[in-house]
Amino acid sequence: MQKITVVGGGFAGLTAAISAAESGARVTLHEAHHTLGGRARTADGTYRTNDGPHALYRSGPHWSWLSRHGLLPRGSVASVPARELLRFRFRRGGALRVAPPRGLLGLVRRPAAEAPVDSDYLSWATGVAGETAARAAAHFIGVALFHHDPGSLSARFVQERLRRVTALPPQARYPVGGWGTLVDRMADRARELGVRIETTARVDALPADHGPVVVATSLDAARSLLGDDTLSWPGGRTTLVDLALRTRKGDPFIVSDLDAPGWVERFSAQDRTLAPAGQSLLQCHLPVAPEESKAEGGAHADALLDLGFPGWRDRTEWRRDALSQGRTGAVDLPDTTWRDRPAIDRGDGVYLVGDQVAAPGLLSEVSFTSALEAVSLALRAGGRRAAGPSAPSGAVGTP
Structure with a gap:
């Protein structure tokens, strides 16, 4: 042996x-x-x-x-309830919206093989769908990259992940x-x-x-x-904010920031064992540039919470902020x-x-x-x- x-x-x-x-x-x-x-x-x-x-x-x-x-x-694994998918929200132009720009949906349908390895994603996607949609797509896929500037990465790398994350029916499962x-x-x-x-x-x-x-x-x-x-x-740097709130009817499931890479998800929506009854467990992840601090990522989280979770400060039962560096996988330039x-x-x-x-x-x-x-x-x-x-x-x- x-x-x-x-x-x-x-x-x-x-x-x-x-x-x-x-x-x-x-x-x-x-x-x-x-x-x-x-x-x-x-x-x-x-x-x-x-x-x-x-x-x-x-x-x-x-x-x-x-x-x-x-x-x-x-x-042993949970999927996202269909009703929660109706509570997906997007930050666009500083406001909370129920749908992304139409051009982003067009980019999602593009096969990854069309995206070149030797071009940055923002340049390629802008040529395909215009700058507004390209930036929105780059910021949206930050959820799977943990990087502060996804548009600067290889177009093929980013498009492959955009296709995986947005596949229907949703493929994500949670232990x-x-x-x-x-x-x-x-x-x-x-x-x-x-x-x-x-x-x-x-x-x-x-x-x-x-x-x-x-x-x-x-x-x-x-x-x-x-x-x-x-x-x-190369990898990414990300502020992670874990937050327990007293549950409030109408809270969104996800707030995806299309103005800058950022994501807030209510993970107890698919797994109620993560928090006590009557409470919701959220995680926010906000990519930060090399010169930015954990606190700047935390401030970004607060802004998204202000938009999507009214009165969240008064409902907070527990919070933890952390900086994740070199622990979020590789990114390809x-x-x-x-x-x-x-x-x-x-x-x-x-x-x-x-x-x-x-x-x-x-x-x-x-x-x-x-x-x-x-x-x-x-x-x-x-x-x-x-x-x-x-x-x-x-x-x-x-x-």
Whole structure:
């Protein structure tokens, strides 16, 4: 049995550990924190908050994998009730409206293949639908990019995500009780398969004689662990505001800011276990530029709440503001694609996984896809070593 070490116990690390153990490997997983989950942790306490919305998409690659493994039992995920979709609101021209500009709807229908890789999104979309619609579309898709200027990113990258997020019927599903419930099921499955899980076990250096190692940490942590300064890729900075309000009839489900990237969602609309009865749990995420502060993002949230949730200050039961930096996935600039990100195969039996590496997908799908690819490469490399020396394999993500 081949031995594989996984460093990091988040969604990617657990996926890698399960996949490797199913293939017959002896797996040890090291997690520096005292609990598993990474960015998929759900806060303990009265309000079950996630570090971001963390939606699963039924059309995504990990949905079928989780289903096949029995990790999505009946009732474990929630969809958005149809009545809530009627409470979708947009900020346009400083006012709250019930519909986006018509040109945005036209952009949504454009196949992603029409958008060029080498152009920024705003330039391409302006040529297709005019500047007003282009800016609205760029700001709208900020919900899936966590970036302060989506219009400056690769047109293909942005359009792919716009198409996924706006697909009908809606594809987003939400783990009931927060992502921590899914993490717990994944950890239980890993242990059933014989994975040895060690928490509060920080790995500061790889031993000289290590076997295959899957590094499932943030890119910053991997850069330090591997001593590789090339491990870098742009991401976003986002102010996250979690807010519990006393429920009021008529509150919107979502307020999407089309004047600037910003989003407010009432997550307890689809999962009532997230907050006590009579209360709504909201999350606002407001991308901020490198020179902007967390407080500026918070002020943006307040402005959206003023428009969409009358009297919200008097109804507030709890609030938490945080700044998320380098924790919201990769963004691709013009002339780049996911294939240009840091490679999964780092050589010498080391494999890098996470949401900023060379694998396709939307948000957490990148972590999942890279984890399966890393394990496949590690097992194939192990088989070649057992059979005799051969040329090293390259790191190629699934198209």
